[in-house]
Structure formats: C-alpha cells, structure tokens
Amino acid sequence: VRTDVDLTAAALDRAYVDGRWTAADSGEVVEVVDPATGRRIGSVPKMGADETRVAIEAAHAAWNDWRARTAGERSTVLRRWADLIADHEEELAALLTAEQGKPLAESRAEIGASAAFLTWFAEEGRRAYGQTIPTDRADRRLQVIRQSVGVVAAITPWNFPSSMITRKAGPALAAGCTMVVKPSEETPLSALALARLADRAGVPAGVFNVVTGTAREIGGELTSSALVRKLTFTGSTRVGKLLGEQSAGTVKRVSLELGGNAPFIVCDDAELDAAVEGAVRSKFRNAGQACVATNRIYVQDGIYDRFVAAFVARVRALAVGNGAVAGVEVGSMINPVAAQSMSSLVDDAVERGATLACGGGAHEHGPAFFAPTVLLDADDAMRCCSDETFGPIAPVMRFHDDDEVVRRANATAYGLVAYCYTTDYRRLTRIAEGLEFGMVGMNDFSVSTEVAPFGGVKESGIGREGSHWGLDEYTEIKYVCTGGM
Numbered sequence: 017v018r019t020d021v022d023l024t025a026a027a028l029d030r031a032y033v034d035g036r037w038t039a040a041d042s043g044e045v046v047e048v049v050d051p052a053t054g055r056r057i058g059s060v061p062k063m064g065a066d067e068t069r070v071a072i073e074a075a076h077a078a079w080n081d082w083r084a085r086t087a088g089e090r091s092t093v094l095r096r097w098a099d100l101i102a103d104h105e106e107e108l109a110a111l112l113t114a115e116q117g118k119p120l121a122e123s124r125a126e127i128g129a130s131a132a133f134l135t136w137f138a139e140e141g142r143r144a145y146g147q148t149i150p151t152d153r154a155d156r157r158l159q160v161i162r163q164s165v166g167v168v169a170a171i172t173p174w175n176f177p178s179s180m181i182t183r184k185a186g187p188a189l190a191a192g193c194t195m196v197v198k199p200s201e202e203t204p205l206s207a208l209a210l211a212r213l214a215d216r217a218g219v220p221a222g223v224f225n226v227v228t229g230t231a232r233e234i235g236g237e238l239t240s241s242a243l244v245r246k247l248t249f250t251g252s253t254r255v256g257k258l259l260g261e262q263s264a265g266t267v268k269r270v271s272l273e274l275g276g277n278a279p280f281i282v283c284d285d286a287e288l289d290a291a292v293e294g295a296v297r298s299k300f301r302n303a304g305q306a307c308v309a310t311n312r313i314y315v316q317d318g319i320y321d322r323f324v325a326a327f328v329a330r331v332r333a334l335a336v337g338n339g340a341v342a343g344v345e346v347g348s349m350i351n352p353v354a355a356q357s358m359s360s361l362v363d364d365a366v367e368r369g370a371t372l373a374c375g376g377g378a379h380e381h382g383p384a385f386f387a388p389t390v391l392l393d394a395d396d397a398m399r400c401c402s403d404e405t406f407g408p409i410a411p412v413m414r415f416h417d418d419d420e421v422v423r424r425a426n427a428t429a430y431g432l433v434a435y436c437y438t439t440d441y442r443r444l445t446r447i448a449e450g451l452e453f454g455m456v457g458m459n460d461f462s463v464s465t466e467v468a469p470f471g472g473v474k475e476s477g478i479g480r481e482g483s484h485w486g487l488d489e490y491t492e493i494k495y496v497c498t499g500g501m
C-alpha cells in the first residue's frame with residue numbers, strides 16, 4: 017500500500033505530539049546537517065521541558081484506550097505501520113543516509129530491520145501469556161497476568177536512528193504502553209518519518225509521540241515525571257548512568273543499551289576468509305559507530321601473519337565516500353568532531369609502540385571522514401583497546417592460548433558482545449561460556465535480529481531487546497489471589 021506521504025527532510029520540520037505536527041513554544045529550531053557534505057538539509061523544533069510535559073500528558077491520556085484494546089487490535093495497527101515502512105524503504109533509507117552518513121545499502125538494511133521489529137512484536141504481543149499457579153490452599157486460586165507498564169520514555173541515539181526506535185516502540189505498543197520518543201539531535205528526521213507513517217497506519221493520537229530539541233531539558237522532564245513509568249535508553253554508558261540516576265527519584269523501570277568494547281578472537285583453526293570478512297564487516301560497518309562494533313582484534317600466533325596480510329589488504333581496498341553514492345562501503349562519521357577524536361586514539365597507540373598499517377588520518381572526502389585504520393603490535397593498555405573507539409580503527413594483537421585470550425577479553429567494564437572464530441567445537445563451547453558478555457558471535461559477525469535477545473552485562477546495560485524477552489520489559493507481572501472459594 018504505497019501512499020503519497022511526503023518523507024523528504026523539508027516536510028519533516030515539526031515534532032509529533034498528541035497526533036499533531038507541532039512547533040516549539042519559542043518557535044526556535046535545531047538545524048539538521050548532512051555530515052558527508054556539511055550542508056543543512058532541514059530543521060526541527062527546539063523543544064524543552066514544557067512541550068515534553070504536554071507529550072507525556074497526551075501519552076498518559078491515550079493509555080486508557082490503547083491498553084483496553086485487544087492484543088489483536090494493536091497487532092493490526094503495528095503490522096500496518098511495518099508495511100508502510102517497508103513500502104517506503106527507498107525514501108526512508110535516503111533520508112537516513114542524508115542525516116547520518118552511512119552507506120545507502122546499510123540504510124536500506126536498517127529500514128528493513130525497523131519494519132521487522134514492528135512485525136515481530138505485532139505477533140509476540142498476542143502471546144503475552146500469564147500463568148495459573150497450583151494453589152497452596154483449597155479455598156483460593158492464584159493467577160498471574162501481564163499488563164502494560166504505562167507511559168514509556170525512549171531516548172535514542174544517532175547511529176541507528178530508525179531501528180533503535182522501533183525496537184522499543186514495537187514491544188511497548190504491542191504490550192499496550194504509550195510512548196514519548198526523544199531522538200538524537202543529530203538524526204531527528206528518521207524519527208519524524210516514522211511518526212508520519214505511524215499516523216498513516218492508524219496509531220491513535222497520543223500513543224506515539226516524538227519530541228525534538230534540547231536533550232538535557234527533555235531528558236530531565238522525562239526522567240522526573242511520575243507519569244512516566246519506564247525509561248528505555250540506547251546510547252553511551254556515561255549518559256545511561258546519568259539517566260539511571262535521574263530515574264531513581266520516581267523508581268522507574270529502566271532498560272539501558274549502552275556502550276561496548278567488543279573483542280574479536282581469531283583462533284589458529286579459524287577459517288581465514290570467514291574471519292577476515294567478519295572482522296572487516298563488524299569493524300567498519302557504520303564507520304565503526306556501533307555499540308556492537310569490533311573494538312580490538314586478538315589473533316593466535318599460528319594464523320597471525322596470514323590474517324594480518326589478508327585483513328590489511330581488505331581494509332586498504334574499502335571504498336570510502338558519500339554514503340549516498342552507489343558502491344561506497346564506508347561513509348562519513350556523524351560529524352567532524354567525531355572524526356577528529358579518532359586522531360588522538362591513533363597518536364596514543366603509535367606513541368606506545370603500535371605500527372600503523374593503513375589509514376590513520378583524515379580522509380580527502382571531508383572533515384567528517386576518517387580513513388579506515390589498522391594498528392598492528394597494539395596492546396591492551398592503549399586507549400584504542402581499552403576505550404570504546406566508536407570509529408574506524410582496528411587494533412590487532414597476538415595471543416597464545418585460550419585461557420589467556422578469554423581473560424584479556426573479559427578485562428573491561430563493558431560486556432555487550434564478543435566475537436570468536438574457530439572450527440573446533442570444544443574450543444567454541446568453552447570460549448563462548450567463558451566470555452562475560454551478553455551476546456557472543458561464534459563464526460558470525462552480525463548477531464542483531466528481532467528474534468533474539470540483544471543486550472549487555474556489566475556496564476553495557478540492563479535488559480534485553482528483541483525476542484519474547486523484549487516484550488517482558490514492557491509488562492508488569494500482576495498476581496491475583498482469589499480467596500473465599
């Protein structure tokens with residue numbers, strides 16, 4: 017069902033509150049820029065606490081009707097929304113690349129994932145089963161039902177500006193919650209495009225709201241409001257901790273998807289081609305700006321030379337450029353500041369003895385570009401290994417045995433995802449069990465899917481998204497004890 021809905025940047029200049037397209041009270045706007053060209057592509061309202069309060073109240077008012085509908089009725093609306101997203105994949109992907117910089121092929125894949133999260137939770141919402149507990153006394157019955165938590169606040173990042181919203185909106189709306197979304201100020205247009213399609217799909221006014229503007233003010237209102245019962249956040253560990261603290265005052269439920277520091281382990285018995293491909297794709301997708309991006313590569317002695325030769329050759333050959341151009345494999349970073357911050361990581365590594373095999377500096381395409389970089393002879397103490405890099409830098413280190421590499425892989429405050437390539441099932445099993453991460457990719461570099469639980473341990477977060485566990489995050493357990501039987 018294609019519709020004539022306008023999803024160009026120029027048409028997405030208002031926020032979406034209570035089913036209406038709304039400007040900021042002050043009339044002020046925030047400019048949106050294409051990071052690949054530095055050109056302004058649009059603007060959105062610069063809202064603050066007052067407009068956010070209006071959105072929260074609208075979401076609260078809409079909750080009564082939305083939660084009273086059957087799961088099947090909500091499912092129908094969510095499916096329609098997913099279908100519209102799929103039907104408009106090209107426009108949505110072009111908009112995403114324009115405001116974010118990733119190659120068009122990656123934007124198309126993200127839009128596909130956005131629709132898939134809604135479709136999955138449209139189905140899963142119909143299976144929010146409760147339980148009947150065998151009673152402990154003959155004169156009473158014990159029942160457990162699942163109910164929606166209420167108004168959900170979602171604060172989302174710029175690196176996956178579309179799918180990080182539907183990964184939250186899918187389960188929230190399917191469960192019967194209503195929602196206020198604050199997208200990143202770098203990428204608000206993809207969020208507003210989703211709102212436009214939600215509106216077309218028949219999501220009722222107030223059920224899904226998008227507020228754009230000043231992060232601190234909007235976040236302050238979302239976390240302090242007693243009407244908001246849950247905060248779901250994807251972003252940096254630093255901001256996640258802050259929002260967690262702010263949410264404690266009203267004892268909100270929180271789901272946090274935070275940073276990572278993914279090790280990528282290549283054992284002697286790995287299939288070389290698969291390991292090289294996995295390392296390149298997991299490292300340079302989205303120019304390394306993903307919480308699941310490979311951050312440090314450990315290669316065992318026996319395969320080290322062959323892996324390094326093939327990996328460096330492959331990285332050198334990556335096509336860098338404006339993501340909107342066909343064939344480009346690595347686009348711009350989110351802004352020039354992000355690209356500049358990469359140089360200090362390279363300098364730190366080289367000063368401490370690393371060897372630059374390729375890249376290492378700005379790229380001729382513009383100030384938001386950084387050349388895909390490989391650093392050899394790296395060690396765990398270098399900032400490019402110990403920090404979350406969030407950019408196209410790949411440090412490579414040697415390891416000797418499995419216990420050593422698992423210990424080194426676990427020596428981080430993060431615990432989101434780890435990757436390992438080996439063809440020995442005993443090593444595979446022991447290493448997978450030994451890694452202290454919420455997700456492990458064994459001979460696979462792309463773990464994210466709507467059907468499986470995505471999330472981290474340690475300072476990488478709380479909660480899981482996707483899968484049937486993803487729905488649980490948006491429901492409360494209610495125990496009903498019926499006596500006097």
Ligand code: ADP
Nearest residue numbers: 171172173174199200201231232235251252255
């Ligand atoms: P990233 O750099 O990966 O986007 P951030 O944590 O900086 O990570 O941003 C994630 C989201 O958090 C964005 O929507 C951003 O606007 C928002 N954010 C940043 N600081 C705050 C804050 N103090 N209060 C509320 N939201 C914030």
